[in-house]
């Protein structure tokens with residue numbers, strides 16, 4: 001599990017160390033870790049550190065200090081290190097250390113400043129140490145102009161190796177929000193703990209490989225602001241049957257999906273629930289869709305029942321279920337009922353209305369993409385539940401903020417789907433997953449995810465401690481968010497199984513099965 005913290009959390013943990021006078025030691029430790037990561041990149045790129053051209057973009061604060069100390073270490077190993085001071089001052093001890101090691105300093109505001117971009121572009125490695133957790137907004141003024149000039153001058157697929165110090169400058173350490181121009185990093189070396197912004201879109205895409213340098217303050221860190229499940233967590237947590245299991249104890253998934261106009265969504269959703277290992281899958285819908293479901297997934301029990309007439313552990317409602325009054329009535333019954341449910345696509349509007357009326361039942365997991373979340377937020381604002389609602393672009397710029405706002409306003413878990421998917425629980429728990437291949441961006445991927453999620457939700461619905469192995473944070477209501485993250489992770493892993501390439505939903509569902517057979 002990757003655990004990430006905010007800058008404020010790391011600073012709070014650091015305070016007792018600073019009060020004991022350990023600040024310089026912490027910085028040396030951080031800088032040493034940064035220098036090691038830079039040395040590794042240089043050896044990969046050119047075989048050795050000695051003789052490498054290194055540019056440190058150094059801001060005025062401690063982030064700049066880390067970069068200067070790391071630069072000093074690289075200079076002692078024979079690299080030619082130039083620090084570009086982006087502000088009106090440098091961390092004094094860091095600057096002295098760099099100069100003592102033979103490094104040089106160029107001031108961006110001085111006479112040589114105009115040549116800085118050329119020096120950056122000609123470097124083997126650039127350390128981005130302008131802004132860290134103390135940043136207010138993004139790069140401004142001369143520093144922003146320098147980075148923009150470098151971005152404009154970067155040859156396609158080439159250019160210097162970029163190692164970001166703690167966080168790429170211009171990426172919000174807590175939010176992942178991107179302000180102004182940012183130099184995309186190949187590696188980001190963070191100190192004490194990964195910063196939450198490294199695991200949140202859109203900033204995540206600019207962070208490259210994430211490396212964390214331990215500082216010794218880790219035991220003093222509070223519960224993380226954000227978590228990410230790794231493949232070994234998925235293998236450990238995915239619900240498995242035991243010798244005493246039977247189909248009902250494993251979890252029955254009820255699917256309210258499809259309509260005469262959109263039968264395919266029901267086929268993909270039910271197929272995925274079967275392939276994700278549900279104890280049993282029921283489908284409720286119109287006669288023609290039911291016939292097709294039975295032909296493509298004979299494992300599924302299809303009927304024209306109303307949700308109140310069948311007993312399931314979890315529902316999946318919404319995929320393709322539009323323009324059919326009988327489906328809409330079924331969806332309303334599920335939304336206001338007490339059984340957990342994945343609420344997707346066509347059911348999201350009804351969920352927003354139910355939430356505004358205080359009628360949305362417990363254990364609901366909404367799965368919008370950014371456009372759908374913007375619509376849900378607009379409905380919630382129109383119904384007086386939220387004060388403001390952004391456009392789709394606003395959601396994409398601050399996905400965690402808006403997923404969390406929707407979760408708080410509805411009392412449901414909100415799964416904001418995308419290349420990085422954000423899972424926000426109403427109590428504040430936040431997880432993000434970035435396991436999927438870009439080939440997942442194809443019609444029907446979401447229907448498949450909904451089916452997979454239904455299977456996990458059904459398995460944990462009656463077991464508040466289903467995921468307690470992950471820690472006490474995963475218990476109770478939070479298990480629904482963990483179930484959602486597990487489904488997102490397996491869906492993403494399945495899309496990459498066997499290499500990158502097209503993964504139409506039928507293939508994807510089979511690969512979900514293969515991922516689970518291999519790992520769970």
Ligand SMILES: NC(=O)C1=CN([C@@H]2O[C@H](COP(=O)(O)OP(=O)(O)OC[C@H]3O[C@@H](n4cnc5c(N)ncnc54)[C@H](O)[C@@H]3O)[C@@H](O)[C@H]2O)[C@@H](O)CC1
Nearest residue numbers: 014027030060061062063131132133134135136137138166
């Ligand atoms: N928290 C920790 O445990 C440790 C933190 N360290 C480093 O300390 C960093 C935080 O240091 P600071 O608190 O000094 O903060 P920063 O170095 O991130 O930035 C603060 C400086 O930048 C200026 N500034 C802020 N926003 C700006 C903007 N948009 N444009 C231009 N200038 C701006 C401020 O006026 C201030 O001088 C971390 O990111 C990390 O690199 C390490 O030295 C080791 C230990």
Ligand SMILES: Nc1ncnc2c1ncn2[C@@H]1O[C@H](COP(=O)(O)OP(=O)(O)O)[C@@H](O)[C@H]1O
Nearest residue numbers: 417418419436437438440441443444445446447
């Ligand atoms: N660029 C991308 N990289 C990785 N995964 C993606 C990307 N774009 C979309 N996805 C994933 O694909 C799925 C698409 O779901 P959705 O938008 O509901 O599609 P549909 O409604 O067509 O089924 C989601 O799981 C989402 O996270």
Ligand SMILES: [K+]
Nearest residue numbers: 128131167169
């Ligand atoms: K930085």
